[in-house]
Amino acid sequence: MVSKKKCKKTPSLDASRKATKSDEISIDDGISGVKGGLEGISLSSSETGSNDVSSFLFHSKSTKPSFRLPFLGPISLSERGSIGAKISHGRGLITTRDVSSGECLFVIPSMFSADAVEVRTRYLQEKINGGDQAKVVERLAEDHIVQKVQAACDLLSDEEIQPSAAGRARIQLNAFILQMNSERVLTIENPAALMGNLVANESSTIPPKDTVNLDKGTILGIIRRNGFGPDFHNYNKIATCWTERANSEHCYNRVLGIYPLAAMINHSCCPNAVRVFGSIPTQNGIKSKKEVMIAHANANIPNGTEITWSYISPATPFAVRREMLLSKYGFTCHCPRCAMEDEAISKAEFQGLFALADRRWSTRDSNLCDQRETAISLVSSIERIFSTNQIPIESQRYLRVSYGLLYIDSFNAMHSLNNEECLKHNIQLATQLHFSFVSCNNASTEHLSILHLCYDLSSYLRTIAMKGSDPNTIRWATSQVRFWTDQLKIAHMIRYGELGEDLEKVRDAMKHSKMVVRNQDGWYLAKDCFI
Numbered sequence: 001m002v003s004k005k006k007c008k009k010t011p012s013l014d015a016s017r018k019a020t021k022s023d024e025i026s027i028d029d030g031i032s033g034v035k036g037g038l039e040g041i042s043l044s045s046s047e048t049g050s051n052d053v054s055s056f057l058f059h060s061k062s063t064k065p066s067f068r069l070p071f072l073g074p075i076s077l078s079e080r081g082s083i084g085a086k087i088s089h090g091r092g093l094i095t096t097r098d099v100s101s102g103e104c105l106f107v108i109p110s111m112f113s114a115d116a117v118e119v120r121t122r123y124l125q126e127k128i129n130g131g132d133q134a135k136v137v138e139r140l141a142e143d144h145i146v147q148k149v150q151a152a153c154d155l156l157s158d159e160e161i162q163p164s165a166a167g168r169a170r171i172q173l174n175a176f177i178l179q180m181n182s183e184r185v186l187t188i189e190n191p192a193a194l195m196g197n198l199v200a201n202e203s204s205t206i207p208p209k210d211t212v213n214l215d216k217g218t219i220l221g222i223i224r225r226n227g228f229g230p231d232f233h234n235y236n237k238i239a240t241c242w243t244e245r246a247n248s249e250h251c252y253n254r255v256l257g258i259y260p261l262a263a264m265i266n267h268s269c270c271p272n273a274v275r276v277f278g279s280i281p282t283q284n285g286i287k288s289k290k291e292v293m294i295a296h297a298n299a300n301i302p303n304g305t306e307i308t309w310s311y312i313s314p315a316t317p318f319a320v321r322r323e324m325l326l327s328k329y330g331f332t333c334h335c336p337r338c339a340m341e342d343e344a345i346s347k348a349e350f351q352g353l354f355a356l357a358d359r360r361w362s363t364r365d366s367n368l369c370d371q372r373e374t375a376i377s378l379v380s381s382i383e384r385i386f387s388t389n390q391i392p393i394e395s396q397r398y399l400r401v402s403y404g405l406l407y408i409d410s411f412n413a414m415h416s417l418n419n420e421e422c423l424k425h426n427i428q429l430a431t432q433l434h435f436s437f438v439s440c441n442n443a444s445t446e447h448l449s450i451l452h453l454c455y456d457l458s459s460y461l462r463t464i465a466m467k468g469s470d471p472n473t474i475r476w477a478t479s480q481v482r483f484w485t486d487q488l489k490i491a492h493m494i495r496y497g498e499l500g501e502d503l504e505k506v507r508d509a510m511k512h513s514k515m516v517v518r519n520q521d522g523w524y525l526a527k528d529c530f531i
């Protein structure tokens with residue numbers, strides 16, 4: 001039984017968001033395989049059925065995904081300065097009608113991806129003890145893609161290859177090179193044709209030109225600005241996992257991929273879209289998998305609005321985000337979230353506290369107990385400032401998301417006190433964090449982590465309540481469990497699409513995301529206590 005030490009409470013917010021179903025639009029399957037070059041996918045063009053992302057991602061029960069690739073939803077390419085378009089920078093994607101939160105925007109296969117098994121094998125062969133192991137993984141993944149791009153360039157300029165076999169692959173490769181290579185920038189004269197070329201579907205109309213052979217440096221530049229790395233996982237974690245669990249087959253199955261259409265999307269720290277990755281078998285064999293990216297709207301998006309997503313983890317403090325975006329992508333973000341956070345943390349009286357929180361964030365090691373203690377005091381200091389209302393509510397929400405990992409550390413530390421009041425306080429604070437994510441980076445991985453945490457906590461509190469006999473406490477705990485079950489489901493529907501009413505699919509999706517966040521920096525102590 002838990003003890004009853006006192007804990008400071010914070011008020012809860014209230015908001016909610018509805019998930020909706022996506023339209024079903026069928027488009028021809030993507031590029032055909034060209035041996036050794038662009039990676040093929042095995043779905044036949046006669047394949048029919050809905051774009052049911054859940055069966056595709058969680059198809060443990062059915063081996064055949066009911067899917068057609070690429071799937072392009074209500075989106076179009078546009079560029080800054082073109083009539084009626086509201087693109088923030090260069091080229092971007094816009095919606096072609098009002099889109100509801102949870103609608104599928106697109107599903108596209110990667111054009112090139114680093115094969116995780118191969119990169120892992122090379123890493124284990126090459127691993128030098130000491131040194132920056134994350135950099136080794138990153139370099140090997142990049143090298144692997146460079147080799148694939150070069151092989152594709154060679155193959156497509158080979159006179160002997162059948163023009164029909166290489167036709168679409170050549171179109172896609174040319175579009176990719178021209179669009180991604182900053183020295184050879186194309187403007188968007190015909191959005192449909194250009195989109196077609198980037199995903200190599202039936203709308204590809206720009207005639208194939210001779211493929212340019214690129215040097216390694218140019219390809220690397222393209223990969224670094226436009227590639228999709230491990231997202232929430234980072235190379236450090238992958239290196240650690242590959243080293244510590246060298247015999248495990250199931251340790252990180254994706255590392256880095258190139259998705260030319262997705263590379264058209266601009267960044268925002270408060271975005272309206274979220275992406276997940278999946279994999280499908282290729283025609284090269286059952287064991288060979290192809291990487292696929294799935295994007296959903298995570299907010300209601302009016303017609304003609306630019307689609308944005310976050311290039312980096314949303315749970316990153318403002319100063320760190322600014323530095324990361326500048327060094328990796330070469331720009332300074334001026335989104336509303338950055339402006340509001342900048343203003344709030346620049347106030348003289350708060351500078352010291354947020355500088356301390358930034359330092360704690362940068363040196364964060366969630367396994368260190370004393371660090372968890374500092375997280376408690378930092379989070380309560382931040383919440384104390386918030387309670388004085390000197391910082392606007394919207395900025396408070398953004399800041400909570402930025403320091404979300406410190407909040408999780410603080411929850412873990414409080415949890416270890418095993419005190420019922422503290423657990424209730426945790427759930428209140430986690431509720432605030434949840435609604436902060438709803439208003440900014442809804443259904444992101446970090447958000448799912450918070451939701452799993454709240455669900456676990458409320459279930460645990462209900463178990464305690466059931467052991468007592470107070471009907472009010474039991475009612476309260478039961479309503480909490482129901483609430484968090486709903487919130488979890490809504491977030492999964494937004495992120496993964498049509499999970500529908502099939503509870504098995506919902507459970508599969510939740511099990512999957514829970515496993516992902518548990519393996520990361522989520523509510524890791526909870527697994528010992530509640531699960």
Ligand SMILES: C[S@@+](CC[C@H](N)C(=O)[O-])C[C@H]1O[C@@H](n2cnc3c(N)ncnc32)[C@H](O)[C@@H]1O
Pocket residue numbers: 088089090091092179225226262263264265266267268329330331332333334
């Ligand atoms: C993956 S590309 C996005 C597509 C790009 N707009 C284009 O025309 O090719 C990434 C590049 O777009 C620009 N970009 C993306 N988001 C931005 C933002 N929020 N502010 C300024 N530039 C941005 C930067 O130049 C960045 O390196």
